[in-house]
Amino acid sequence: MKLSGNLSKLNLALIAVGAICAGSAHAQSGVTLYGVADMNVEFANHVGTVPSAANKFNAGPSNSVYRMDSGGLSGSRWGLRGTEDLGNGMKSVFVLESGFNLDTGTSQQSSRLFGRQAYVGVQSTRFGQVTFGRQYTSIFEGLANFVPASFATQYEPIVMLTGANFREDNTIKYSGQFGPVSALAHWSFGTGLALPTTVANGPLLGGNGEVPGQFRRDTAYGAALTYIAGPVGVAVAYDQFNPTISNPLTAAALGSGSFKKATIAGSYAFGPAKIMGGYRWGQNKDQNGGLIERDDFYWIGANYQVTPALGLTLEYDYDHVKRFFASTSTPNPWQVAFIADYTLSKRTDVYLTTAYAKNAGLGLDSAMIGYANSLSLGNSYTLASGQSNMLGVAVGIRHKF
Template sequence: MRKTIFALTAVCACGAAEAQTSVTLYGVVDVNVEYVNHVGAVPSTSNNFNPGQGGKVIREDAGGYSGSRWGLRGTEDLGGGLKSIFVLESGFNSDTGTLQQGGRLFGRQAFAGLDSPYGQVTFGRQYHSLFATLANFVPGRYATQYEPVGIIAGANFREDNTVKYTGVFGGLTAMAHWSFGVGTTLPQVTPSVPVAGGNGEVPGQFRRDSAYGAGLSYLAGPFGVGVGYDQWNPTIGTGNGAFKKAAVMASYAINGTAKVMGGYRWGQSKDQNGTLLQRDDFYWIGGQYRFSPALDFTLEYDYQNVKNLGGNTHIANPWQIALIADYAFSKRTDVYLTTAYSKNAGLAMESAASNFATSLSLNSYVLPNGQSSMFGVAVGIRHVF
């Protein structure tokens, strides 16, 4: 539930114009206690890309079902169907009180724009089009703890310096965006894959760290379908690579109590010289089931076919199965259990093929030496305001 801080009507001195303005405070606080076996260290140059022997861990975590955040959302009616809008959203670790997203104050979203009957145009830090299109077709609903979002949509799923168009026309939603400088950097986690990314917006280097993409989805009645594309051109050495992803997806709702969904995502990453860094196919399928008004379950299976990783074409393909059970005490407070088992990768399908994107930003889910599977379970509470 969201609470409106204030709403006011401003009338100009001449009495010729009138504007309605509102600002809403909202947020989520999510915290849990987790057990995970077989946890190693994130490979880096400092440890010679060695995850070590690892072991089991019991810890308190932030954001098991939803990323903890607080935000401000505002609108102003400019007349004639035109509105100005803004969103400022800050992500934080509810277990420690520290900021997420690299310490950004508003690291989840920070944008302003205009909304009209023909769609909205926004400027700032935003989710890219592929991520937003996928949102209605991923069973886990981007549950933070074990969702392999870095593989599905890419580590650049939030982008700085972005211009984005979103149009909603009945059941049809169309999106397109351009980023002048993504602001994401992937450190070197394997000898064959170099450091990639940066802030961009460098004079004389228009392509540096730029990105663009589009998405189209249609949801009407029980059926839903979607397609999306994303390309990120991260700085690598003195040039730019090209990281590309394209996806198709579908869903089907059953009697208002269940929903089945799945899809396929193609991926290809090349370095500044056009050399193939990674080629993979990603598949997912699963569903949501509402057992009662207060209790629902989510099941998701993910599989990554890694065809090439830095020249290695014989890699054991990662897969994961995850289950979430959620019980709502009210519209604002719920408790949940989330659990997952992964094979040939850590939880969230963490491996060199995902650039360890989740482990670099949250907790380590890296497989240690001598292990090929990982199991985790967490029990938590979430409060929405």
């Protein structure tokens, strides 16, 4: 009888909690829970370790790896998004989005709780949207529909194209849709990006910014315009990041550099196919205006919907390195990637993704981008010492909710 009484009390408690939750859900009817769970098994060859002071900036011997990876076509994530109607065509909006490693259950984006996105703002049906928080840069969002692999997590050279600062803390962002034209602009008071040195005598880059008396430190800004009407699409974008340049031995800040990128891209759709490509100009300078890096990046590729369930993607990326520190003869990295994606239902698909990279690791990971792919993903795509190419193949499953 005593046990039965306790169960009755438990049932009453559960009913009360359910009623509270139901009332909360009704009061916040504009809130949506969403996410992606993406997992694959991968093979990659000629893999080394990220160069650092600890290993004397030596990538080490070549190895093949067989591993389980979180995020092949999409980064695994969960999030909350919501809106509230304020009247007169105005809404308040928010997004909280957390990236995680599905294979280990750990957080991504330097263990941030909401490292993918975290912002709040207001939206007008007439004038557009203004948001505040951790957000994607204008160049990243503006190019999303002009890259064949759609910024697929595993092998896409996102950092080479947009910069490692494609997500930024402390950001004010504007976005507006005016017929076929989309306008984007943003300003970050401090990007929150910090990269260790991966070359001998190279500087530490980035930091938290927002330092009293040093307004420029780790700031960033950019803008993008896109035009999509019928089968034709065009995009232009500019991005600038002013990272802290620090002494690698003492970590003392020396000043702010200027990392600049400008791009133009286009697309054309016909029948079940869509071709797209573009060009990105890049120039990185140190705190004294000295040239660190100058390159021209190109990409081209296509999507083809073979059947309603089967889609194919092919993408070629090439970087013409004009200068990297003192070198004007750095081998030009390039990569070809292929994706076959088969839809099982509206929310679940299976896929094969593969890429071959020359003069860099997969995703064009190298000292040119501070090995940012390897450092952020937690899986090395660093070319081993003495190697000049890398092949990766992965088979996976993705579920969206």
